[in-house]
Amino acid sequence: MSVAAEGRAARVTFGGAMLAVMRKDLALEWRTREIFSATVVFAALVLLTINFSFDPGQRAVEQMASGILWVAFVFAGMLGLGRSFVAERENACLDALALSPADPGAIFVGKAAANLIFLAVTEAIVLPLFAVLFNFPLGRAFPGLVLPLALGSVGFVGAGTLFAAISTQTRMREVMLPLLLLPVSIPVLIASVRITGTALAGRAVSESLPWIGLLVLCDALFLVAGTLLFGHLLED
């Protein structure tokens, strides 16, 4: 009867479990569109609020553009991260994930991958909206934006998925997520704003190599920490 005696080890691979979780989250979002509609509308409102509040001139926009963009991404992203665990909390689905033989790290990476896709879609919609609202020509700068947006989003989503999992098990979950996530994300945000600023100014992002190094380090740190710690978060 012992596990070893029967030799019937779990057959699910890390990649298989990760893909299953990611596909499930995408299917749920396709069905409900809760995260997508909330993040896109929220990001658009952030841009509109800044635009109407400050009425910045062209020179000011050029100086503030990367900061404005990341403020919109971060606040909209936090909304999405918080929602990504609502379906897991409902009906105690998080217990079902913890009960499965899948590596908890694979569950974490699967959820983070889905969150990354949601944030990337939001960014893809927010960027042209920003260009229109602030009369900012993004066309030439766009290729240079891909790297800082990708690296910054991975770090933010890596930390965010981990802290969303922690905060979803607390009573004040809506308050806890920003309180936990924002201070930890500061290095990611500073580096992302700096590299994005370089790209928007039309300069080569290679000028920001130290910031790129910091961002890669943060991304690796948050992803490894999430993969290793997620299993312990699922236990009482």
Next chain:
Amino acid sequence: MSVTAADTSAESTAVRARGLRKAFGAQVALDGVDLDLPAGTFLTLVGPNGAGKTTLLRMLAGLSRPSGGELRVLGAVPGPAAAALRARVGLVSHEPQLYADLSADENLRFFAALYGLPDPDARIDASLARVELRARRGDPVRTFSRGMTQRLAIARALLHAPSLLLFDEPTTGLDDRAVGILVDLLAELHDGSRTLILTTHRLDVGLRVADRVAVQARGRIVHEAKAKAIDPAAFAGLYASLTEGHA
């Protein structure tokens, strides 16, 4: 509570607990649980609210870490590292552990992938047939009645053919007809090929399906007996005295 000395080897014992403790801060949920459960047995665990039944089941499933004592389930120590053990344990609780916005089929397909099960189509078909939900396989779980949702939760728990199946208050919120269907299903599952543990407030349900009945109070198992040897009327008095003063 020990059954017989011969049953306590790892090969024939599904659950072995010694002095199992669990505390949430100052609140003690389990206070020295001893349990030997032979493989293939059906145990019903009854007790008042707060007796620690759910905590014990969550510990057996590997969802809760003991604060003290020893626990072996199917010969292994439960926990995040025990993937092979988790592949052999199923849990049905009063919460269905299903995604309300996915269909029955999508839910089972997701869990089949998460368990790395071969031939998921055939397994899903068989599981849905067993709980009589094949006709509703494409419908979102949100549209199911409480009884149907609970049957689908059982189908999910059966998908990987677990050797140990845990039921935590599965009759909560069910009407008498749905309870009847569930009891028939539990009786059908008790075929000796798996070990079953059921926690319930309804002694009538427990006595109908189980081999053994245990009473849990104040975080301990305070009484255990063979189900056939129990006279329901006399047991009610015994139960009241055993659980008297339970906070």
